Amino acid sequence: MIKIVDLHKSFGENSVLSGVNLEIKDRETLTIIGGSGCGKSVLIKHIVGLLKPESGNIFIDETEITGLNEKLLSEVQKNFGFLFQGAALFDSLTVGDNVAFGLRNLTDKSEDEISKKVKKCLSMIGLEGIEQMKPSELSGGMKKRVALARAIATDPKYIFYDEPTTGIDPIMADVINDLIIHLQKSLDITSIVVTHDMTSAYKISNRIAMLYDGKIIGTGTPDEIKKTENPYIKQFTTGSSVGPIKMKVKAHGTDTESR
Amino acid sequence: MITTIGKKFIKTSDDIGNAFLLLVKTVRSSFSEKQDRKNIINQMIQIGIMSVPVTALTSVFTGMVLALQTAYSTRNIFNEPIYIGSVVGFSMVKELGPVLTAVVVAGRVGAAIAAELGTMKVTEQIDALYTLGTNPIKYLAVPRFISIVVMLPILTVFADIIGIIGGFFVSVYKLGIAATVYKNDILDYMRVEDLCHGLIKSVFFALIIVTVACYKGFNCEGGAEGVGRATTQTVVISMVMILVSDYFLTALLVLFGVG
Secondary structure: EEEEEEEEEEEOOEEEEEEEEEEEEOOOEEEOOOOOOHHHHHHHHHOOOOOOOEEEEEOOOOOOOOOOOOOHHHHHHHHHHEEEEOOOOOOOOOHHHHHHHHHHHOOOOOHHHHHHHHHHHHHHOOOOOOOOOOHHHHHHHHHHHHHHHHHHHHOOEEEEEEEEOOOOOHHHHHHHHHHHHHHHHHHEEEEEEEEOOHHHHHOOOOOEEEEEEEEEEEEEEEHHHHOOOOHHHHHHHHOOOOOOOOOEEEEEEEEEEEO | HHHHHHHHHHHHHHHHHHHHHHHHHHHHHHOOOOOOHHHHHHHHHHHOOOHHHHHHHHHHHHHHHHHHHHHHHHHHHOOOOOHHHHHHHHHHHHHHHHHHHHHHHHHHHHHHHHHHHHHHHHHHHHHHHHOOOHHHHHHHHHHHHHHHHHHHHHHHHHHHHHOOOOHHHHHHHHHHOOOHHHHHHHHHOOOHHHHHHHHHHHHHHHHHHHHHHHHHHHHHHHHHHHHHHHHHHHHHHHHHHHHHHHOOOOOOHOOOOOO
């Protein structure tokens, strides 16, 4: 279980998280939705220890991680798999070495075992036989799937998906959605997804939480979110420019705000 | 105005402190952890062997022009070209060999390190390393640090030899000086301390290049533009620091009787 208590983070004078409270149960898929730049990615980077908060606590299975030193934190990080927005595959390594990277650094497996595991992970995401290819030879969708194989290779307890369907075509986006659901069922893991793609959020989530103005303003099942009367969540999920969420738009050289 | 100067001063102090901390962590990690030999050898080839042609070209012409200038100057004063071997030898071994090689390596290798690490930073590959249980300092900075600290002095000795050979050809075939005179001019006056003087400086220059390049790469922000900025800053800062520190290192080494 992951528990976030009163988390605060600013970058300079820009306050991004201002008191986030959230609980993620074991074996659920929780999707965090919110507008671009609202701090969704910042929030999950705090959970995996890539960023340090100014105040607040993050508990991973009862272990408070914000005060941990590098060594202890890396022990906790062994439970995590992370799919980055741009895939973040290592350009200098082959697909096989990318998927094997965590296995070589975090486990004592032999090269033979690693090779078998890499094959298994690639077959799970439907990309067998591409071990020798370089990331530069792959399409955007293939990169995301290889990154997913890399994230699951170490058998993590928690997988974090940062905008898994952004930047790929709708059909490939649905393939990724299906993969997330399939992995969730077959590996029995906890998934935390960050997205602003509502089609994806409704399809893959057990629960959805909305981040707005540095706080979680509501959580619920996809059905509850669809029927919500919260005007902020309603405006976001319906994608309307009319509502309480004000967006700064620049038109004809003048700053205006949406109604 | 005062606020702007104050902010710049704080930022510069912050950068210097953090770069120094990065160097300390890198040195500590180089000695305390098991190293990836394959990665280090690969870096040595990239940093050392691949820099040989440009180092040779620079130093051979430097040696040649030194011989020519010395000949013209001594001819004006003493009516004959004398001490050409001594001037070329001392200049190459104590000053031009280490400084020119460091400047060439800063331009070729420093820029490449900053660009590579900077690209990895902006594409979240550095974050990916953390999530896969790998410390980026150990995986990226240490192999580059070890390689450049070993290879720059070797390249410097190579540059010294090539520069002296360049001076030899000009002296013998253009100025008509006997080969034994040129050789004796060097061997009669040159001491081991003079060679050490140049080599100690080249180790310091290596530390400057790798620290600036890794720091700028690891702290790169702002996409492609940021990578370009980090690369340019690395070359400019390294070159300025090499030239400025050269004076102080020379004064210090002479004070301690090295060369």
